[in-house]
Structures are given as structure tokens and as C-alpha cells.
Amino acid sequence: xxxxxxxxxxxxxxxxxxxxxxxxxxxxxxxxxxxxxxxxxxxxxxxxxxxxxxxxxxxxxxxxxxxxxxxxxxxxxxxxxxxxxxxxxxxxxxxxxxxxxxxxxxxxxxxxxxxxxxxxxxxxxxxxxxxxxxxxxxxxxxxxxxxxxxxxxxxxxxxxxxxxxxxxxxxxxxxxxxxxxxxxxxxxxxxxxxxxxxxxxxxxxxxxxxxxxxxxxxxxxxxxxxxxxxxxxxxxxxxxxxxxxxxxxxxxxxxxxxxxxxxxxxxxxxxxxxxxxxxxxxxxxxxxxxxxxxxxxxxxxxxxxxxxxxxxxxxxxxxxxxxxxxxxxxxxxxxxxxxxxxxxxxxxxxxxxxxxxxxxxxxxxxxxxxxxxxxxxxxxxxxxxxxxxxxxxxxxxxxxxxxxxxxxxxxxxxx
Amino acid sequence: xxxxxxxxxxxxxxxxxxxxxxxxxxxxxxxxxxxxxxxxxxxxxxxxxxxxxxxxxxxxxxxxxxxxxxxxxxxxxxxxxxxxxxxxxxxxxxxxxxxxxxxxxxxxxxxxxxxxxxxxxxxxxxxxxxxxxxxxxxxxxxxxxxxxxxxxxxxxxxxxxxxxxxxxxxxxxxxxxxxxxxxxxxxxxxxxxxxxxxxxxxxxxxxxxxxxxxxxxxxxxxxxxxxxxxxxxxxxxxxxxxxxxxxxxxxxxxx
Numbered sequence: 001x002x003x004x005x006x007x008x009x010x011x012x013x014x015x016x017x018x019x020x021x022x023x024x025x026x027x028x029x030x031x032x033x034x035x036x037x038x039x040x041x042x043x044x045x046x047x048x049x050x051x052x053x054x055x056x057x058x059x060x061x062x063x064x065x066x067x068x069x070x071x072x073x074x075x076x077x078x079x080x081x082x083x084x085x086x087x088x089x090x091x092x093x094x095x096x097x098x099x100x101x102x103x104x105x106x107x108x109x110x111x112x113x114x115x116x117x118x119x120x121x122x123x124x125x126x127x128x129x130x131x132x133x134x135x136x137x138x139x140x141x142x143x144x145x146x147x148x149x150x151x152x153x154x155x156x157x158x159x160x161x162x163x164x165x166x167x168x169x170x171x172x173x174x175x176x177x178x179x180x181x182x183x184x185x186x187x188x189x190x191x192x193x194x195x196x197x198x199x200x201x202x203x204x205x206x207x208x209x210x211x212x213x214x215x216x217x218x219x220x221x222x223x224x225x226x227x228x229x230x231x232x233x234x235x236x237x238x239x240x241x242x243x244x245x246x247x248x249x250x251x252x253x254x255x256x257x258x259x260x261x262x263x264x265x266x267x268x269x270x271x272x273x274x275x276x277x278x279x280x281x282x283x284x285x286x287x288x289x290x291x292x293x294x295x296x297x298x299x300x301x302x303x304x305x306x307x308x309x310x311x312x313x314x315x316x317x318x319x320x321x322x323x324x325x326x327x328x329x330x331x332x333x334x335x336x337x338x339x340x341x342x343x344x345x346x347x348x349x350x351x352x353x354x355x356x357x358x359x360x361x362x363x364x365x366x367x368x369x370x371x372x373x374x375x376x377x378x379x380x381x382x383x384x385x386x387x388x389x390x391x392x393x394x395x396x397x398x399x400x401x402x403x404x405x406x407x408x409x410x411x412x413x414x415x
Numbered sequence: 416x417x418x419x420x421x422x423x424x425x426x427x428x429x430x431x432x433x434x435x436x437x438x439x440x441x442x443x444x445x446x447x448x449x450x451x452x453x454x455x456x457x458x459x460x461x462x463x464x465x466x467x468x469x470x471x472x473x474x475x476x477x478x479x480x481x482x483x484x485x486x487x488x489x490x491x492x493x494x495x496x497x498x499x500x501x502x503x504x505x506x507x508x509x510x511x512x513x514x515x516x517x518x519x520x521x522x523x524x525x526x527x528x529x530x531x532x533x534x535x536x537x538x539x540x541x542x543x544x545x546x547x548x549x550x551x552x553x554x555x556x557x558x559x560x561x562x563x564x565x566x567x568x569x570x571x572x573x574x575x576x577x578x579x580x581x582x583x584x585x586x587x588x589x590x591x592x593x594x595x596x597x598x599x600x601x602x603x604x605x606x607x608x609x610x611x612x613x614x615x616x617x618x619x620x621x622x623x624x625x626x627x628x629x630x631x632x633x634x635x636x637x638x639x640x641x642x643x644x645x646x647x648x649x650x651x652x653x654x655x656x657x658x659x660x661x662x663x664x665x666x667x668x669x670x
Contacts, residue, residue: 373592379610380617381462383578
């Protein structure tokens with residue numbers, strides 16, 4: 001009996017392995033048996049390779065429901081004619097690469113996307129150009145998928161009329177690498193996505209956020225560029241985020257932040273660059289975060305840290321040419337500033353150890369006045385205000401007494 | 416009239432105060448740029464110079480000059496020259512020499528170290544402020560014959576424009592904090608040439624912060640070409656109105 005079972009196992013094994021051995025290559029194009037990708041997918045067996053020759057293919061809801069390698073040669077165009085979802089991937093271990101996908105449908109009920117990945121794992125979507133889609137690449141319930149080197153562009157006019165560039169919902173171990181996203185609502189959107197990495201992406205001129213994070217624990221983003229987005233980057237309700245070497249630039253507007261941290265805990269912000277934002281970092285309800293070796297340059301407010309933040313440590317950062325270094329909304333300070341370089345520091349260093357002998361108070365009186373009364377901005381840099389600031393420096397009354405850097409550096413931190 | 420202007424300018428140059436003013440300005444501006452390694456800080460020091468020192472020197476020097484040349488003016492009045500011509504050439508001479516001093520003292524260092532729109536805006540604003548405060552000085556000095564009174568009045572006016580006005584605005588802002596004041600603030604700022612020039616420089620200097628909530632209102636107004644021209648023409652009006660007023664008084668004055 002055991003022998004029979006063993007034999008059967010051996011037989012099945014042979015059959016299955018022969019499947020992968022006989023995996024064939026299918027060509028799609030004008031001069032080949034298959035004129036549409038859909039036919040080729042239906043005809044293909046698992047682990048076949050489908051090469052698609054250049055041309056324009058009017059496919060809709062192209063359903064890839066078995067593990068296939070779908071490869072476009074010279075970016076063949078798949079067009080959703082503004083009605084349909086273009087490509088739906090419903091099988092694990094699919095490779096989908098080298099296409100130009102355009103004109104997906106628009107809809108708020110089903111969220112049609114250029115490429116949508118449903119409940120699968122180990123899918124790779126790479127080197128595609130997505131043009132004028134509602135959502136760009138959409139993953140729901142995906143695991144260990146790779147979204148790499150795609151160029152995603154759309155032409156959204158209003159936030160409610162356009163979807164996100166890369167949208168991941170309830171996924172795990174995702175790799176988002178080297179994509180360029182423009183003109184969507186959020187460049188990259190993460191909701192309930194864990195243990196994932198976002199690396200070397202460029203998110204420019206999206207309507208809302210360059211990157212939007214919600215309830216996504218233990219994610220890392222490294223060396224991304226976020227520029228000129230409607231409201232910068234928002235990280236909310238998340239634990240254990242690591243942000244390294246990102247660039248946040250020119251996020252301008254009344255509610256625009258380089259980086260918005262709302263209800264964030266146990267996170268690490270290292271070696272990022274914040275340049276010319278209305279607010280470099282805005283923190284609300286953040287706790288146990290480390291901020292190290294970042295550069296804040298020419299921002300309106302380098303850091304706005306609300307009184308609801310706790311145990312945030314800000315050390316060894318460089319502050320250059322910001323209009324206001326730090327802003328806050330109350331007198332409670334549960335955070336520490338240590339060993340930063342502030343270009344506005346006017347103290348001295350008698351023992352020449354490169355640490356200022358008197359503490360630096362990064363909050364000016366005027367920034368408190370503006371917090372209470374925004375139109376007072378019109379008086380900024382007037383003699384009156386400079387006088388007020390000077391007196392406040394000598395006898396602090398409005399500004400929080402404890403918000404100070406006890407060991408300000410006299411030279412910028414070398415990075 | 417050209418002859419008169421030429422004479423006034425030569426006279427001003429001869430008493431060497433304007434020359435000293437030019438040299439001091441250029442020493443200050445060169446040193447603020449070479450002491451600091453980033454030019455942004457130098458610009459801020461220069462902004463204070465433009466908003467504080469330039470109006471002060473312009474108004475006090477012009478007032479004193481007016482009083483000191485009262486005998487010369489009387490002498491001219493005995494000649495067949497219109498009063499208007501005498502007064503305008505006095506104004507032109509003062510305005511040209513003081514703004515020239517500013518251009519040489521601050522304009523050249525600015526162009527050397529910061530040839531950007533910000534630098535250019537500062538030069539324009541400084542020049543206009545020099546001229547505006549000459550006009551205001553003429554108005555102050557024509558009001559009264561008493562030299563002490565006239566200079567005192569000029570200093571008061573300077574204090575009002577650089578300090579008291581801003582204090583009043585701050586007071587108003589806090590008194591009426593519950594009302595939307597942004598648009599009114601734009602109009603009110605037009606009543607003070609120092610504020611007006613500060614704001615147009617600020618739009619270049621602190622654009623990131625100004626993009627904040629109310630800042631956006633100011634930016635939307637002053638930042639556009641139309642707003643900029645409105646601001647500039649408001650500054651020109653600040654030259655014309657005191658000048659016309661002083662001319663009006665001077666024409667009817669019993670010297």
C-alpha cells in the first residue's frame with residue numbers, strides 16, 4: 001500500500017514538474033496567431049511566457065488568473081478607453097513588465113485602476129508606463145509584491161476626481177522601488193500595510209500628499225523625493241516608521257507640510273532634507289520619536305511641535321535660514337532638543353569645545369504671536385517685532401521656558 | 416531749474432555729510448556680507464538698515480538742510496523765479512543726492528553679493544524710502560519756522576512710521592482678533608511706506624512662511640504683478656502727496 005502511495009506521489013510530481021518544463025512562449029501581435037492579450041492569457045498554461053509586440057491593444061478587465069510572465073516589447077499600449085479597469089492580476093507569481101497602460105475608467109464604487117492586484121502574493125509589476133489612469137497601481141490584500149521602476153502619470157484637477165498613484169491596502173512585505181508618480185491624488189498611499197519598504201521613488205506635484213500613510217506599522221522609506229505636492233507627506237496613526245535620507249521640497253500652502261506626523265510613535269527620522277516648505281515637520285500627538293541629523297533649510301517653520309507631543313528627541317540637526325526654527329501652541333514641553341546647530345544662535349563658546357555656553361531658545365516671541373493671531377504675519381521683521389523678540393529673549397514670558405537647546409553647536413553637524 | 420538743482424546738489428556734496436553717509440553705508444553693507452558666511456543673514460541686517468537708518472538719515476538731514484538754507488531760499492525768492500521751481504529743485508537736489516548715496520553705499524554691495532530679485536527689490540525699496548522721507552521732511556520743515564520744533568516734528572514722524580504705527584497695528588490685531596482682518600491689513604499697510612516696502616521685500620525673503628494661512632492672502636495680493644504695481648504706485652503716491660502738501664503750504668507761506 002505504502003509503495004502505491006509513493007508511486008502515486010512520484011507520478012504526480014513528475015506530471016507537475018513536466019508542466020513547468022514544457023512552459024512555452026506565446027507571442028501576441030498583428031502577425032502572430034494571437035491578436036489580443038486576453039486570448040493569449042486564456043490559452044496559456046501556468047508559467048508560460050507571453051511576449052507582447054508593439055502596438056495598441058484595446059483590452060478591458062484583462063484578467064491574469066494564472067502565474068504568467070507577461071512581457072511587453074517596446075511598451076505596447078493597453079488602452080482602457082476611459083471605461084474599464086485595464087489589467088487585473090488575480091494569481092500569485094505573475095510578472096507584468098514593459099507596458100504602457102492608459103485611459104482606465106473612472107469610478108468611486110469599484111476604484112478602477114491601471115493595474116490592480118487582488119489577494120495574491122509575489123507579483124512583480126515593473127518598468128511600466130501608466131498614463132492618465134484613475135488609480136495607477138492598486139494592491140489589495142497583496143503579500144510580498146514588488147512594484148518597481150514604473151512611471152505613473154495622471155492629470156487630476158480635483159482631489160475627488162482622481163485616485164492614487166500607487167495604492168496599497170491591507171498588504172504586507174511590499175517593495176515599492178524607483179517609481180515616479182505625478183498628478184495623482186496621493187503619490188503613494190498605504191493603509192494597513194506592514195513590513196514594507198518604499199525606496200528611491202519620486203513623487204512630484206500630486207494633488208494631495210506625496211506619500212500618505214495610515215495604520216501602517218513597521219514600514220521604512222528611504223531616499224525618496226517628495227516635491228511640490230499639495231500637502232507634502234502625511235504619516236498618521238502608525239508605529240515604527242523609519243525615514244532615512246528622503247528629500248522634502250517646496251511643499252507650499254496654508255496646510256502644507258514637508259512631513260506631517262500625526263499620532264506616530266516609536267519612529268526614527270534620520271538624515272532627511274527639508275527645503276523650502278511652509279512647515280518642515282508638523283508634529284501632533286507624536287511620541288517616542290528620534291530625529292537625528294536632518295537638514296532644515298529655508299522653511300517657513302522648520303519644526304512645528306504641538307504640545308501634545310511627548311518624548312520626541314531632536315538631536316544633531318542643522319537649521320539654516322528658516323523663517324522660524326520651532327513653533328508650538330502651548331507652554332507644555334515634554335520633548336528634548338539637544339546638540340543641534342541653529343544658524344540664529346547668538347551665544348558664545350568660551351572654552352572652545354564647539355558647544356555654546358548659553359542655551360538657545362528656538363521659539364521666538366513672534367512665532368507665538370502668529371500662532372495666536374495669524375494676520376500679525378504682516379508685521380514680521382519690523383523694528384517693533386525685533387524689539388519685542390529681543391526683550392522676550394532676556395525675560396521670557398510668552399514662550400515656553402523649557403523649550404531650549406542646552407548644548408547648541410557652533411558649527412553645523414557634518415553629514 | 417536745472418541750474419538750481421545743480422547748485423543744491425553741489426552744496427549738499429560740499430558739506431560732506433552725505434559723503435560720510437555713503438561711506439558708512441558701504442562699510443556696513445560690505446561688512447555684513449563678508450562677516451557672515453551665508454548671505455541670507457546679511458540680507459536681514461541690510462533690511463534693518465533700510466527700514467531704520469535710511470529713513471532716519473533722510474528725514475533729519477533734509478529737515479536740517481531746509482532750515483539751514485532758509486536764507487538762501489529767501490534770497491532766491493527776491494529773484495524772478497517761481498516758488499514752485501525753488502521748492503521742487505530743493506526737493507530734487509535732496510532726493511537725488513540721498514538716493515545716489517544709497518545706491519552707491521548699499522546698491523553696489525547688494526549687486527555684488529546678492530544679484531537676485533531680493534537684492535533688486537531691496538535697492539528699489541531703499542531708493543523709494545530715501546525719496547519718500549525727503550518729501551516728508553520738506554513737509555515737516557515747511558510747517559513751522561521754529562527749527563527745533565520742525566526737527567522734533569520730523570523725528571516724531573520717523574518714530575511714528577518705523578515704530579508706533581506697527582505697535583498700533585499689533586494692538587488693533589489683538590483687539591479685533593475675532594474678525595477677519597487680512598484684507599483690511601493690506602489696505603492699512605498702504606498707510607505706511609516703511610511697512611509697504613518691508614512687505615514687498617518680505618515676499619522675496621520669507622516666501623515659505625508667507626505661504627501659510629493668512630500669508631497666502633498677502634502673497635496673493637502683493638505677489639501678483641498687479642499687487643506689486645499697486646504697492647509701487649502707493650510708494651510713489653507717498654512721494655507725491657507730502658511733496659504737493661508742502662508745496663501748497665510753501666506757496667502761501669509768508670516768509
